[in-house]
Amino acid sequence: MSQVLTPRLRFNEFNKSLMSFSLIQLAENNLSNGVFNDAKLVGSGYKLINVKDMYVGDQVDIKNLTLLNIGEPEFKRNQVKYGDIFFTRSSIVPSGIAYSNVNLSNDDDITFDGHLMKMSPDLNLVVPYYLSAKFKTWTLRKRFISRGKQSTMTTIGQSDISDILVEIPSIEEQQKIASFLTSVDSRISQLTEKHRLLKEYKKGVMQQIFSQQLRFKDEDGKAFPEWEEKQFADVFNRKTTKNKDNNLNVLTISAQQGLVSQLEYFNKSVSAKDVTGYYLLERGDFAYNKSYSKGYPMGAIKPLNKYDSGVVSTLYICFRPKANHCEFFFEQFFNGGLLNSEIAKIAQEGARNHGLLNVSVKEFFDDIKMSIPCLKEQQKIAQLLKSIDKKIDAVEQQVEQTKLFKKGLLQQMFV
Secondary structure (H helix, E strand, C coil), rough: CCCCHHHHHHCCCCCCCHHHHHHCCHEECCCCEEEECCHEEEEEEEECCCHHHHHCCCCCCHHHCCCEECCHHHHHHHCCCCCCCEEEEEEEHHHCCCCCCCCEEEEECCCEEEEEECCCCCCCCCCCCHHHHCCHHHHHHHHHCCCCCEECCEECHHHCCCCCEECCCCCHHHHHHHHHHHHHHHHHHHHHHHHHHHHHHHHHHHHHHHCCCCCCECCCCCCCCCCCEEEEHHHHHEECCCCCCCCCCCCCEEEECCCEEEEEEECCCHHHHHCCCCCEEEECCEEECEEEEEECCCCCEEEEECCCCCEEEEEEEEEEEEECCHHHHHHHHHCCCCCCCHHHHHHHHCCHHHHHHHCCHHHHHHCCCCEEHHHHHHHHHHHHHHHHHHHHHHHHHHHHHHHHHHHHHHHHHHC
């Protein structure tokens, strides 16, 4: 053991220097590898901590573990207990090795996968949550990565990391840090759940609105007119203006995993000419991804609403609501999947046995029908959904701010 530097942020009652231990000195016994994960045995039996469980949360999520049906003798040799910490043993890239997570459950029916290494901390020396958080810091990650052996894969073994030095404070200070960080984790979990519930609430409200179970009234308390069925071309104008300016600062818009994303500005002197001839969009215009993959019948329909202008490939169908229609209403209308059934019909009729279908412009405008309310009810609907979105966004910001707060704490509380 040797004395090391102290963290920048500490609780007032603690002032002693941290002490340095090797990893194996902090363990109550040797490191070990887990059980062979036979795919034929998955689905019943003991709970199995797997590689994927290293990357989710600040502790292993016991509720979502895979089950593995192994014999009792093998289970006993590889049984997991409270406080055990696990490391990934191999990765295609060096930075992927030694990701870790901790088991804070007292369940007695848990084992772990052979692609992981297990360390059982000496609870007289360390608090498992604290040590697990320490292992996630870049300071310790670099030490683990430096011990990797490279061939086809980068790997680490028990002997590679057992002598790595770990700086820790007293058990009392560890407990205080762990308790404080756990309270921050609880706050993040509460806000995350609130965010989920708000999104579920909005989804329910949208279902009621667009099924017309929930209707609105005007300022005089009178019911709005019944929704009208209209052709798509009655509501939207096609956008076919093409970019002709080689020196225009523009944004490219593309469909990624069913979403339209707004990317970085092109360099005006080099890249803008590469998108000459693309459709030029303005704020409030919609871009529709008309490609269908088998089993995924709906393309992305998203508006350009963060920037004043952008360009999109001519493979997309672009359109804008006509006058006396509310843009935000239609953004929510599309998000609610209201065109799914009509588009699916076109896809089924045109695709048949083909894996990919491009809906033609004529089909898109002439064949799709939609039921929509009058402008004033559109505006009422938009106002309500905007108010819910503001609450959702506010909670999402709280989640991110709390995560950043925790990240800052970790950087200052650990050396």
